[in-house]
Amino acid sequence: MKEKTSTKIIIYFIILLLAIFWGFPVLWIFISSFKPSELLSLKGLSLSFTPTIENYLYIFSRQPFASYLRNSLFITLISVILALIIGIPAAYSMSRFNTGGPNYSFWILSSRFIPPAVIVLPFFIIFQGLDMFNTWWALIIVYILLNISYVIWLLRSFFDDVPKEIEEAAIVDGATYLQVLLKITIPISKPGIISVTILSSAFVWNEFLFATILTLDKAAKTLPVAANDFVTGYAINWGPLFASGVLIGAPIFFFTLFIQKHIVRGLTLGAIK
Amino acid sequence: MTKIANFLRKRIILSFLLLTFSIIGVGYFLITGLSDDMLLFVLLSVLIFAVLYVVFIFLAGEKDIPRLFTVPTTVFLLLTTIIPTLYLLYISFFDVTLYNFRKEWPFAGFQNFIRVLGDQVVQISIIRSIEYVVFSVGIELILGIIIALLLDRSFTGKRLLTLILIFPMMMTPIVVGMGWKYFFDLKNGFINCFLENMGLDIIPWLTSEPLAFASNSPFLVNVLNFKWSFVSMVFVDIWQWTPFVLIIILAGLSTIDRAHIEASMIDGATYFQRLIYIVLPELKSIIGVVILIRVMDAIKAFDTIWALYGNAVATRTLNISIYTFGMGMNKFGEGAALSLITLISIIILSKIFINKFFKAMSS
Numbered sequence: 001m002k003e004k005t006s007t008k009i010i011i012y013f014i015i016l017l018l019a020i021f022w023g024f025p026v027l028w029i030f031i032s033s034f035k036p037s038e039l040l041s042l043k044g045l046s047l048s049f050t051p052t053i054e055n056y057l058y059i060f061s062r063q064p065f066a067s068y069l070r071n072s073l074f075i076t077l078i079s080v081i082l083a084l085i086i087g088i089p090a091a092y093s094m095s096r097f098n099t100g101g102p103n104y105s106f107w108i109l110s111s112r113f114i115p116p117a118v119i120v121l122p123f124f125i126i127f128q129g130l131d132m133f134n135t136w137w138a139l140i141i142v143y144i145l146l147n148i149s150y151v152i153w154l155l156r157s158f159f160d161d162v163p164k165e166i167e168e169a170a171i172v173d174g175a176t177y178l179q180v181l182l183k184i185t186i187p188i189s190k191p192g193i194i195s196v197t198i199l200s201s202a203f204v205w206n207e208f209l210f211a212t213i214l215t216l217d218k219a220a221k222t223l224p225v226a227a228n229d230f231v232t233g234y235a236i237n238w239g240p241l242f243a244s245g246v247l248i249g250a251p252i253f254f255f256t257l258f259i260q261k262h263i264v265r266g267l268t269l270g271a272i273k
Numbered sequence: 274m275t276k277i278a279n280f281l282r283k284r285i286i287l288s289f290l291l292l293t294f295s296i297i298g299v300g301y302f303l304i305t306g307l308s309d310d311m312l313l314f315v316l317l318s319v320l321i322f323a324v325l326y327v328v329f330i331f332l333a334g335e336k337d338i339p340r341l342f343t344v345p346t347t348v349f350l351l352l353t354t355i356i357p358t359l360y361l362l363y364i365s366f367f368d369v370t371l372y373n374f375r376k377e378w379p380f381a382g383f384q385n386f387i388r389v390l391g392d393q394v395v396q397i398s399i400i401r402s403i404e405y406v407v408f409s410v411g412i413e414l415i416l417g418i419i420i421a422l423l424l425d426r427s428f429t430g431k432r433l434l435t436l437i438l439i440f441p442m443m444m445t446p447i448v449v450g451m452g453w454k455y456f457f458d459l460k461n462g463f464i465n466c467f468l469e470n471m472g473l474d475i476i477p478w479l480t481s482e483p484l485a486f487a488s489n490s491p492f493l494v495n496v497l498n499f500k501w502s503f504v505s506m507v508f509v510d511i512w513q514w515t516p517f518v519l520i521i522i523l524a525g526l527s528t529i530d531r532a533h534i535e536a537s538m539i540d541g542a543t544y545f546q547r548l549i550y551i552v553l554p555e556l557k558s559i560i561g562v563v564i565l566i567r568v569m570d571a572i573k574a575f576d577t578i579w580a581l582y583g584n585a586v587a588t589r590t591l592n593i594s595i596y597t598f599g600m601g602m603n604k605f606g607e608g609a610a611l612s613l614i615t616l617i618s619i620i621i622l623s624k625i626f627i628n629k630f631f632k633a634m635s636s
Contacts, residue, residue, distance in 0.1 A: 014423055015434060022516060023437040026444070028463060029452045041461060086349055089342035097339035104343070106627050111350055113623035115573040117592035118612045121599035122357035125364075125374075130311040137312065145353040148346060177338045178330060206445040208576045213600060224447045228580070231451070238455060245448035252443050260432070263439060264524040267517060271562045272524060 033242035040238040055243035059226075065244070067218035068226040072248075075136050075222060076204045079143035080197055083151045086144065088193075091155035092181050096167075105153070109269075112149045116209045124213055134216040142210045147200045150269060154199070157270025158192025159185060195262040198255045205252065223248045285337045286344055289329045293322050322348075358616065365610040371603035378606075385610035394586055395594050395611065401498050402591035406571040409510040413567060414560070416511070417518025422548070424519075425526045438516035446513075450580025453509045454479070457581075478505045481587050502588050509577050514570070518563055525559035526552070565630045572619065591615060 032040060034051040059065045090108075093099040100107075123142060124133075132138040166188070167180050175183070186193065208224040215221040227248060230241040259266065265273050297318045304314050326345065333341055365385050367378035389395050424434075441449065456462045457478035465475040480501055487499035494500060529552060537547050575592045582588040584597045595615060599608025 011423065011426070011428065014420075015428065015430070018420065018424075019434055019437050022441055022512070025452060025456060025512070026437075026440050028456070029448070032455070086345045090346040093339040093342035099339045099343050108346065108350065110620070110623045110627065111354060113569055113572065113619050113626075114354075114616065115575070115592050115619065117573075117575050117595045118616050118619070119357050119361075120596065121605060121608050121612055122360040122364075124600070125605070126357065126360060130315055131309075132312050132315065135312065137316070141353065144349065148350065152346065176335060177342075202443055206447075208445070208447040208579075209596075224445050224576075227445070227451070228447055236451075236454075241448075241451055242455075245445065245451065248445050248448060249443075252445075253440060256439055256443050257436070260436065260439070263435075264521055267442075268521060268562050268566060272521060272559055 029242050029245055032238065033246045035239065037237075037239040055239035056247075059240045059244050059247075062240075063226060063229070064218040065226065068221050068223050071136065071215075071218075071220055072205060072222040075139050075143065075220075076201050078136070079140040079147065079204055080201050082140065083144045083147045083200060084193070084197065087148055087151040087155060088186070089181065091152045092159055092185060094152070095156045095159035096177075105156075108149045108152055111145070116146065120209060120213055123210070127214060133214060134220050136220055138214045139211060139220065139222070142214070143204045143207065146207070146210075147203060150203070151196055151200055153269040153271075154196050154266060155189075155192065155270075157265065157273070158189045158196070161192070162188050192262070195259045195266050198259050199266045202252045202255070205248070285329065285333050286340055289325065289341075289344065290348070293325050296321055296325070358613075361609045361613045361616070364605055365613050367606050369605040369609075371605070374605065381606060385606045386614065389598070389607050389611040390614070394589065395591075397496060397498075398589040398591050398594040400496060401503065401589070402572075404498060404503070405507060405510070405574065405590055406568060409507045409514070410564065410567045410571050412507070412511050413515045413518050414564065416515050417563075418522055418560075420515075421519050421522035421526060422552075424523060435520060438520060441513045442517055444513075446576035447580050449513055450509065450577035453505070453512070453577075454581050457505055477501050479581065500587075502582070506578050506581055506588065509581065510571065510574065513577070514567065517567070521559065521563055522556065525556050529555045561630045565626060568626065572622075 031047075033055055034053065035049055036052050036054065039049055090099075094105055123138070127133050127138040130138075132141075162185050167184055170180050170184055171177075206224060207222075208228065211222045212225045212228065215225060223244065227241055227244040230237040230244070256263075300317065300321070301314060304310075304317070322345075330338070330341060364378075366381060366383075368381045368384070369378050373379075424431075456464055459465060459475065459477065459480075462478070464478070468475050478501055482501045483494040484499045484501065484504065487493035487497075533551050534547060537551060542550070573592070574590070575596070578588070578590055578593060579596075582593075584593055584601055589597065591611075595608060595611050598604050598611055602608075
């Protein structure tokens with residue numbers, strides 16, 4: 001069916017509007033991070049400026065930004081790997097044997113409804129008592145809790161796609177379920193597992209509320225909290241704030257490129273393929 | 274002896290849990306004599322759990338494996354949800370603050386619950402939270418569906434546009450909030466600069482200025498939040514999450530069987546008839562999933578609102594109120610009471626939601 005040229009022009013106009021509406025603010029943060037600090041508090045949309053990396057130099061020289069980067073990196077890696085280790089067997093068992101039935105899987109899902117703000121207080125006090133305040137471990141435990149339902153639901157959907165015949169053939173040959181999981185299911189679902197890893201890492205990497213409450217200084221503080229530190233009672237230091245925003249966002253943007261294919265599935269916990 | 278061994282072999286999960294937690298329990302008494310380091314104890318407990326778990330995986334018969342596989346998840350979720358909830362329940366009955374935390378806690382009965390529910394700031398923050406969820410999810414849904422219907426065709430640059438649309442929702446929420454705080458700025462934000470250059474009136478984003486049509490009614494302004502500050506926070510959520518609705522509905526549209534649509538076109542159905550009788554019914558379960566996930570996330574919203582307003586009284590949502598009681602004012606007892614009330618309401622709500630969308634999610 002041929003479309004009229006006028007319809008086509010209207011459609012492209014709408015697409016352009018969408019791209020501007022959603023793309024421009026992101027771009028503006030990026031551009032602002034290269035603006036000299038004085039310009040950021042001036043009125044107007046001035047685009048005529050010499051790009052500078054002073055904001056980036058500032059965050060590394062005035063703050064232990066390298067420590068924050070290390071904390072963010074390790075907390076993200078460890079919590080996601082642990083969530084996968086706990087979640088993969090459960091997801092496999094739910095996918096193959098329907099263990100626990102729908103009640104069990106919806107019980108797991110219901111943990112996703114809890115607003116973090118509601119459980120912040122008990123975790124804050126408990127972790128104080130366990131000497132875990134301002135350590136990686138407090139955040140790691142919380143992030144496994146916040147991610148586990150997501151990991152399990154999404155993995156289960158990927159495991160559902162693995163052809164049963166291959167696994168059954170292996171079991172006839174005398175393989176145990178553990179061997180099937182390790183040697184067949186996981187290798188076949190590798191693209192899915194990578195997507196789960198990237199999406200749940202992005203969540204941990206971006207998390208702010210628990211990170212700001214359970215950490216104090218460079219021993220455990222993560223990047224989003226460090227970015228928020230540029231907001232003080234007196235003024236907001238926009239330049240370094242945007243520069244750290246760009247640094248936090250860059251790896252996520254980069255990894256998102258790889259999983260664009262799985263994004264719909266990833267965003268809907270595997271409910272829609 | 275063999276009888277007990279047989280009994281335990283049959284109940285492998287029970288015996289695993291009994292053995293693990295009794296070792297950890299005994300370990301607790303031993304370690305408290307030697308050192309006060311609770312972190313060490315926690316890490317050791319996890320290690321003991323892991324080692325014994327691996328041993329039991331190899332000991333267990335094949336028929337026990339499926340259930341054994343779910344044990345770490347179940348144990349982890351139970352520990353990390355039940356312990357904090359019980360703790361909330363416990364301190365919500367005492368007058369605990371940061372200052373008497375290490376001393377004696379006076380028993381408060383239901384005083385904390387009465388105090389938080391009687392607080393007018395809290396009452397309005399509850400209304401604000403409900404409105405926030407309804408307005409942001411509602412508008413995102415309508416906007417997302419309309420744009421998806423317009424974009425449901427192949428065009429050059431579709432992949433690039435999808436990428437542009439994905440970025441806002443992958444961005445750090447606190448940075449999104451800060452960015453918009455900057456864009457909304459009355460003095461140097463680009464939105465108002467743009468409006469001024471176009472010769473239009475500037476918009477008092479982020480201020481308590483009432484919306485023009487509601488300015489005569491104190492009820493609409495003060496209770497139902499018809500203020501620019503509220504519009505701004507909903508706007509940010511809409512900016513960040515409409516692409517979510519859009520991308521998923523677009524994916525759903527591409528799965529609709531073209532034959533149905535073509536047949537209806539031959540029969541002379543108009544665009545809107547096709548939309549109402551074919552397209553939307555086909556999308557029903559997908560829209561259900563989208564609503565479920567969006568409501569789930571909107572209830573949790575904290576970071577962007579915090580970035581825009583901090584804990585300013587006039588813009589507190591329920592989450593910010595809870596945070597302010599517990600962490601801002603250090604009134605742990607009242608914070609716990611409000612947390613508990615919210616938690617129970619959300620558990621009930623999630624039950625309703627899950628039952629309602631059960632079919633949509635499983636299909």
